[in-house]
Amino acid sequence: MFSKERNFALLLVSPGLLVLLITTTFPLVYLVWSSFQTINLGMPFLNGFAGLENYRQMLGDADFWFSLKLTGIYTFSTVFLQLVFGLGLALLVTQIPSGQWVFRIVAILPIVLAPVVVGLFWRTIMLAPEFGILDFVVRALGFGAVNWLGAPIPALVSVIVIHTWQWTPFAFLVLLASLAALPPDVYEAAKIDRANAFQRFFYITLPLIRTAVVIVIIMRSMIALSAFAAIFAATRGGPGTATEILNLYAYKTSFIELNFGYGSALAVALLVITLFVSGVLFHMRNARRG
């Protein structure tokens, strides 16, 4: 009976595992292997085993460290902003007695758009100097001309805003759903005990939705760490390298400079960072639970 169940279980699960092994694990092994090679499609005569050369180059590469810094800034600020705005809005909308569905519908819109389309919209009709509507409004309000995607700091701020615009609805919807699932009688009791709004939030609401908050942080961090299309469409990592997070740097090194060996090493670094961050976040979640 038991061995029969095990055979059946194996039969059901093995196609999935086999496909995962072939489609994700094998390419990753290949990636690690190429990170120890010189693979330059522009100069193929140089190709061959490179040992740790790519990694040695990486440690001394100022562009790498800069892109790492940008990745940190980008990830931290987008996740932070999504969480603050998402939670704030969720708290606000729960107070609205009817018509919450309007918010849920509108919140879905940014989420279902392709990030590349979002990046292109912002680059052209929203932020383009003079003709972009947002740029026009900012000028009309007398804040002066800002070259949003053409100057380093405004460009970095812009790509952070774009990501936050698109994905805050995610945090909002998840937190709205978890707020809706809270038992109302806890609040009644707190009100009777004369707890004020801040006390109710920090001592009742926040502990009750902590799991959802932590999950939102984990998922949004993973997505921010793999962000590509919106930045690619809006700035291509520029001006210069002002918005070139590690993703775009690894991409550019491989597909523009055709240096696949070094590009692979950069991607391996990204992979290690992503796994490390997810490991830390999951550990935090499990530790807090217990």
Place this chain on the structure above:
Amino acid sequence: MATARHRSSALRRNILLFATAILVLVVWAFPIIWAVIVSLKSEKEVLAYPPRVIFEPTFQNYLDAIFGGLSIAPSLVTSLIIATATTVLTIIIAVPAAYTFARLDLRGKKWLGFYTLATQMVPPVGLVIPYFLILNKIGWLDSYQGMITVYLTFSLPFAIWLMVSYMEDIPREMEEAALLDRANRFETLWYVILPQVRGGIAVTVIFIFLNAWNEFLFAVQLGGNTVRPVTVAMYNFISVEQTLWAKLSAAALVAMLPTIIIGIVAQKWIVKGLTVGAIKGGGRL
């Protein structure tokens, strides 16, 4: 007195609440509404300064985007083929695997589950580089089979985990009753479990389809002239010399129409998928 003051402060609070709420709706909807407006302008009108809200609307951009020389119609077909094939393949492979993870006894199941979850964390840039080299070697660049294979890397782990969480919600008594009636394991899965998780399968289908439709990095780097998904076709309207804003807006809205419709119609299910996924830790959207 006290109640009157109380009432007026409550009123002020409600007005503030309402104003903030409206502002939020505008911020989220505005880029899309503005794209609709721009898409109805002529390319000349688009570059009028200051931007005009009152103008003579034209549908020419939509006709150009669909039937013109830079038409995205072939790319729409390509995206439909890839997204559909990815979805069907993923469901066929993921549902049985999810059943094992949720219900069956298997040695090393926990470790295998962790492995599946870990494959989902891989940033796409880490895959597009080796895939370019591998597909180049076996001649699968710019091919449907290549693109669908690559799309399985993000759809499969996600689908397995989403389906596991739906299957775990089914009461065990239902299976036990079926097994007592001498149904075998396969019959139990087919007649008892599957009908119970129809909703979960629908949510999973929606998510995979949207993700596959919207994907860009693999599409732009591993596709080509034969396989050119619609996200890449947006660049038809962008060249070094100029960007055709109105046509780009029209094309983007046409390309995003399926996802916007799915989003609005299936809004409830998507939110459910996000929250279920959020608790179990899935989801690329």
